[in-house]
Amino acid sequence: xxxxxxxxxxFLFILFLQRFTTVNLNLAKSSTDIPYLSQLVQNDNYxxxxxxxxTWNEIRYDPVNDFYLIAQxxxxxxxxxxxxxxxxxxxxxxxxxxxxxxxxxxRPSHFVISWYGIYDLSKEKPxxxxxxxxxxxxxxxxxxxxxxxxxxxxxxxxTVLWGYRKALDASRSHPLYFKINGNWTVLYTLKNxxxxxxxxxxxxxxPNYKQDYVQDKFQKLYLLKDVKNGGAFSDYNxxxxxxxxxxxxEDKMEYGKEANLETISFKKEVYxxxxxxxxxxxxxxxxxxxxxxxxxxxxxxTKAIKGAGFSSEPLKNYIYLFTVPTKFKTENTLSFLYYKxxxxxxxxxxxxxYVIKRKY
Numbered sequence: 001x002x003x004x005x006x007x008x009x010x011f012l013f014i015l016f017l018q019r020f021t022t023v024n025l026n027l028a029k030s031s032t033d034i035p036y037l038s039q040l041v042q043n044d045n046y047x048x049x050x051x052x053x054x055t056w057n058e059i060r061y062d063p064v065n066d067f068y069l070i071a072q073x074x075x076x077x078x079x080x081x082x083x084x085x086x087x088x089x090x091x092x093x094x095x096x097x098x099x100x101x102x103x104x105x106x107r108p109s110h111f112v113i114s115w116y117g118i119y120d121l122s123k124e125k126p127x128x129x130x131x132x133x134x135x136x137x138x139x140x141x142x143x144x145x146x147x148x149x150x151x152x153x154x155x156x157x158x159t160v161l162w163g164y165r166k167a168l169d170a171s172r173s174h175p176l177y178f179k180i181n182g183n184w185t186v187l188y189t190l191k192n193x194x195x196x197x198x199x200x201x202x203x204x205x206x207p208n209y210k211q212d213y214v215q216d217k218f219q220k221l222y223l224l225k226d227v228k229n230g231g232a233f234s235d236y237n238x239x240x241x242x243x244x245x246x247x248x249x250e251d252k253m254e255y256g257k258e259a260n261l262e263t264i265s266f267k268k269e270v271y272x273x274x275x276x277x278x279x280x281x282x283x284x285x286x287x288x289x290x291x292x293x294x295x296x297x298x299x300x301x302t303k304a305i306k307g308a309g310f311s312s313e314p315l316k317n318y319i320y321l322f323t324v325p326t327k328f329k330t331e332n333t334l335s336f337l338y339y340k341x342x343x344x345x346x347x348x349x350x351x352x353x354y355v356i357k358r359k360y
Contacts, residue, residue: 036302043296058072067080095115106203234338269346
């Protein structure tokens with residue numbers, strides 16, 4: 001009996017330490033000399049450099065012009081194929097009346113729409129291209145005239161964008177943008193006649209409810225993907241990976257595994273309690289991550305959450321490794337880390353997007 005009870009007591013004691021306290025039994029994996037992601041992380045071949053400090057980002061790649069865009073609520077940043085920031089735009093930039101413009105990044109293109117013009121981010125030095133002509137701003141044009149103008153503009157235009165957020169008159173009249181011979185013309189829809197809607201990724205338009213949706217015209221930018229972390233894409237929805245991506249062109253593309261990210265240790269530091277009890281519900285702590293890319297490895301720390309007490313919640317490190325579709329990859333193609341820690345509790349202030357850059 002003694003031979004059974006003593007091991008059982010030892011087992012229960014270890015289980016108690018592991019599940020109900022912040023005592024760490026595995027002290028062999030010390031992370032004292034390992035930098036946090038927000039600090040300098042590098043080796044002889046690569047370095048990880050922070051681009052944004054925001055937890056609400058979208059990363060897209062332009063395979064034709066070989067650049068990347070990182071879009072946030074208030075800012076959009078352009079990077080070249082070396083991971084260098086070449087352009088940055090404040091989407092709340094103030095206009096001549098000292099009023100924030102609230103510019104609209106037109107997903108999934110390389111255009112940003114202002115009340116006064118459009119930025120083409122594919123240009124080496126983007127600038128505000130002014131709207132030359134704006135028609136039907138009161139939404140009262142006769143149908144015959146409107147449809148004639150629409151068809152004429154659409155057939156001549158090299159670029160066509162359906163506007164959504166810059167609508168007039170309580171969103172009853174939406175702007176349609178046509179770039180013809182290098183100049184931008186805006187034709188507003190007729191009130192309560194045309195249909196335009198958005199699911200935050202795709203904008204759809206049809207001249208009236210009896211006609212089919214009309215295809216816009218622009219060069220598409222592509223999302224990156226984390227092939228290991230639930231197949232998450234690098235858009236605003238990447239937080240929980242539960243949304244339907246079947247309409248994404250990227251969903252049908254192949255993504256390679258040239259880079260790999262794994263968590264190699266977790267150190268418990270604090271815990272949250274179950275409401276109205278003293279039982280721990282979650283551990284917060286530091287994880288050590290190992291990034292393998294090419295023939296190199298980089299090791300860094302971030303914060304993570306894991307179930308405590310009676311919770312079976314697995315370790316969540318909230319970090320994504322995004323790569324471009326295989327068909328677009330070249331020797332210099334970049335990869336990105338996106339750390340999206342969801343709470344300020346036990347946060348290590350490393351949130352944001354990081355580019356993994358070669359050292360030249």
